[in-house]
Amino acid sequence: MKKTLLATIGAMSLVLSACGTGTSETESDGSGNSGGDETIKVGVVLKTLSSEYWSYVGAGVEAAAEDLGVEVQLLGPASETAYDEQNNMLETMLADDAMDAIVIAPLQPDSVVSVLGGTEKPILFVDTDAPFENKVSYIGTGNEEAARTGGEAAAEIAGEGAEAAWIGGVQGNTTSDQREAGFIAGLEAGGVTVVAKQYAEGLADKAASTMENILTSNPNLTVVVTNNDEMAAGAARAADAAGRELVIFGFDGIQAGVQNVIDGTVTGTVAQDPYGMGYKSVEAAVAAIKGETVEEFIDTGSKIITSENAEDYLATLREQLGE
Incomplete structure (x- = not known):
């Protein structure tokens, strides 16, 4: 009976070994991953999996894994403030x-860099960059350039001589600061003067109260640009309550933001490509594992969404999520 049990365990071990490596005859190439036909494994840690925006990134990750025939472990903390959980x-x-490689969207870039230490695994950042000396690539939006196109679009609609306000996320946050610089540059290039800059922590309700104060202090204001779609919605709510018609632009291009454009609640949004970020991050990780050249910055681009193209873009977003 003992011999039978040992034989059974041995057979199971061989099966598990074959499943885990993809082949039982492949030798390691000494780079942390095995060569030959062994299945490549990529770890992906996003900021969270519990929001619409990150669901697009996750969908892109999973699509790339299927197309490229690699294994992906996709994780994310409960919220975008669960720093320790992500670490x-x-x-x-x-x-x-x-x-074999890790892709991460860091909640706290400096903290993540400390966790990474001196790892020799290929490390790539998606959506948010981090100052890790040995990173392979950053895959995401060129935030300043994307926001600049949004500022230019808002200025074209509002007309030269208009007055504008900026409502940012968290002052000092790299992404928010880049978008601020871009939006303001685009507005000023179109002859629009920025007369107010406030910050609302990315929250719709706080943006609404901030907008109320801005409108009181600036009776000639006709434009507001914001760090994300949620704050654009909050600003629009306050403007409506005050009986003011404004040109309002958000940033991100999530379904709710695009629907607000369709409904006429906001004027437009600068749409990122989170699905493309997820897909290209896995693509770049696989290339790095294979020793191929990977660009240090892979810009996934952006698109201005207005009433003219919002319906088509919303259909694209739903398709990406399999809706």
Whole structure:
């Protein structure tokens, strides 16, 4: 009976080994991953999996994994303020010898860099960059350039001589600061003067109260540009309550933001390509694992969404999520 049990365990071990490596005859190439036909494994840690925006990134990750025939472990903390949870996920992936490369969207870039330490695994950043000396690539939006096109679009609609306000996320946050610089540059290039700059932590309700104060202090204001679609919606709510018609632009291009454009609640939004970010991050990770050249910055682009193209773009977003 003992011999039978040992034989059974041995057979199971061989099966599990074959499943885990993709082949039982492949030798390691010494780079942390195995050569030949062994399945490539990429770890992806996003800022969260519990929001519409990050669901697009996740969908792109999964599509790339299927198309490229690689294994992906996709994780994300409960919220975008669960810093320790994200760091713990990253630590676990770093300790996994089977993980060939890691893609991360850092909640706190400096903290994530500390966790990464001196790892030799290929590290790529998606959506948000980080100052990691040995990173392979950053895959995401050129925020300043994208916001500049949004500012130019808003200025064209409002006309030269208009007055505008900027409502940012968190002052000092790299992404928010880049969008601020871009929007303001675009507005000023179109002859629009920015007369107010406030910050609302990315929240619709706080943007609404901030907008109320801005409108009171600036009776000639006709334009407002914001760091995301949620704040654009909040600003629009306050403007409507005050009986003011404004040119309002958001940023991100999520379904709710695009629907607001369709409904006429806001004027437009600068749409990122989160699906493309997810897809291209896995694509770049696989290239790095294979020793191929990867660009240090992969710009996934942006698109201005107005009433003219909002319906078509909304259909695209729904298709990406399989709706």
